Amino acid sequence: MPELILTFHGIGTPADSIGDEEKNYWATADVFQKIIAEAAEFTARTGFGVLVTFDDGNKSDIAIGAPTLLQYGVPGFFFPCSGRVSDPAYLSQSDIRSLSESGFGIGSHGIDHVKWPSLTPQQLDYELSQSRLEIGEACGVEIVDAALPFGFYDSKVLRALGSKGYKTIYSSDPGLSRASDRFRRRYSYRSDRGIDIPSLIRKFEAPFFRGKSRVKHVLKSWR
Numbered sequence: 001m002p003e004l005i006l007t008f009h010g011i012g013t014p015a016d017s018i019g020d021e022e023k024n025y026w027a028t029a030d031v032f033q034k035i036i037a038e039a040a041e042f043t044a045r046t047g048f049g050v051l052v053t054f055d056d057g058n059k060s061d062i063a064i065g066a067p068t069l070l071q072y073g074v075p076g077f078f079f080p081c082s083g084r085v086s087d088p089a090y091l092s093q094s095d096i097r098s099l100s101e102s103g104f105g106i107g108s109h110g111i112d113h114v115k116w117p118s119l120t121p122q123q124l125d126y127e128l129s130q131s132r133l134e135i136g137e138a139c140g141v142e143i144v145d146a147a148l149p150f151g152f153y154d155s156k157v158l159r160a161l162g163s164k165g166y167k168t169i170y171s172s173d174p175g176l177s178r179a180s181d182r183f184r185r186r187y188s189y190r191s192d193r194g195i196d197i198p199s200l201i202r203k204f205e206a207p208f209f210r211g212k213s214r215v216k217h218v219l220k221s222w223r
């Protein structure tokens with residue numbers, strides 16, 4: 001059975017350092033809690049899984065995100081950037097460890113949030129292997145999942161991820177995913193459009209949507 005994977009970037013009030021464009025990806029604590037309560041209720045009623053992922057490793061992941069998921073029993077996956085662990089606005093090494101110990105999944109979002117397709121092969125190798133190493137050391141668990149910064153990828157990025165030991169790739173291409181999918185689709189929260197779980201699933205299950213997104217993925221993977 002497929003599942004719906006949602007992406008959040010930050011919860012609550014963004015720090016001043018966060019740009020205006022990125023602020024649109026932040027959810028207020030109230031809105032976030034409402035979506036998580038709806039996800040728990042939806043899964044209990046239909047058996048349809050909803051996984052909640054967090055990119056960028058903002059401090060609100062551990063201050064608001066994780067406690068809310070635990071409260072409602074909704075599964076979560078966190079993708080911090082290894083180059084930000086000493087910045088107080090982001091998850092520290094011990095935050096990453098405690099998220100992992102609480103039963104959440106941890107993956108890599110790279111070192112410092114750059115566009116992976118724009119890197120040279122050497123830079124990309126370093127970005128993927130160094131972040132995997134450092135985040136793995138922080139949580140004490142081998143890292144085999146990556147979330148694509150800005151959702152950008154091409155054939156070179158997909159190949160490099162495979163050769164650096166990543167087994168699962170979390171994209172920003174919308175749609176549903178199965179646990180067996182190496183390339184997983186996600187839907188990102190944005191404050192200007194919100195999230196309605198049943199209508200997203202109806203949209204993503206429609207044959208026309210699935211056909212169109214398959215074609216887009218093939219085109220991006222061949223670039």
Ligand SMILES: [Zn+2]
Nearest residue numbers: 055056149150
């Ligand atoms: Zn990101």
